[in-house]
Amino acid sequence: MPLLTFPRRETKPELMDDPECSKKLLIRTVRQFRLINLLFSASRRLIKRKLVSRMEPGRMKPYTFLDIGAGGCDTALWLADYSKKKGIPIRISCLDNDPRIAGYARSVIKKRENIELFQASVFDISRMPRFDFIFSNHFLHHFSDSQIPQILDLVEEKTEIAFLMNDLCRSRLSYLGYEIFALLFLYKSFARYDGKLSIRRGFTPEDLHRLITETRNPEFFSTGKTFPGRIYIHGFSRGRSR
Template structure:
């Protein structure tokens, strides 16, 4: 998929299949509700802003826009993807959504963008080297007004074998089977995430964790922007204790 010379038809079919994979297995919706929605208040005059980095087919953005509408949370969503073929496909998908926009750009271009209340990525970090990831995390810290969440793949034999079986049965005529297994091999353990966090400018701003099925994540929030009636979630308190040693 990362090869700019790969077949475009296969690439778009892969993006469509990843929509199903994300819905079934990514845990993104559950994590977003826990770490973002819990901090939101309805009936605001100014909408919340949400940045989805490496948005692909924008399936998370579409779901979150609908969810926020059903709960009375005003939201404006910006999707970011660096591949012009995927960006072209995604623009067709979101063309009737007034509160969703797509920008074709790299994650390293986001210093040019405004700050967002919430910053999110799904299955994104494993595409980068260990030297790049701490820089990306530092960008998340700078560009986040309330909270950020970076969801990714847990590297394990069980995850690999489970995905292999699912892909063999349901994912055909795309890159999804091969690329998915490669992505799991390039995934992380919680210990890996802690080592990467330790190389950031503000390690205390990040909290690693693991969730079912086969996912790890990094979360963080801006303490000064926590609403007065909200307490700091337990996983942030645990991380703050870990950082202090």
């Protein structure tokens, strides 16, 4: 195990998290994330298994779905199309804290009636209503260990049915694979540097277990791993069966 993983989470901030970073490079990074998410994030597969499986086709009232740290809203766009194909009514809310990313995302979703975007921090969801489903992809690793239990508590509190937080497993194999991919396909953005740093800021199963034990209601959380190099936290609202 020690040979396969980095011993501890990296704490160095990513370039794209700097509010003074180049807007041009930031937006190009967000665009390149579409390809990265499609090929490697496993988010679509996990959403189908963990969240969509709990949705009923033909329901009169649309399900509410919150995507935290939505970036360019590629997950929301896919989910809107997929749920329509399955006959599942859904209303998707996307959340991103960076005004530059939020502006770009609004231009991407402007013709989608069932997708809306809020420029806000994850901590602002304390003032929002509950959502049937809450999701995040490659989001938690941007935060410190001290902040993550607070975020998990908020997500659990604001979930009506189920939540899923997909992230990066801190692995030397993932790091090497991404380094090769980035050298071949990622140019003129922060994606090459930040992607490798993100993996080092990622988690092991032991990390997530420890962080969950620091939440108010650890019994409502479970963890899992999936290919390629992803680790996630999954849970249900209080009183709902797993």
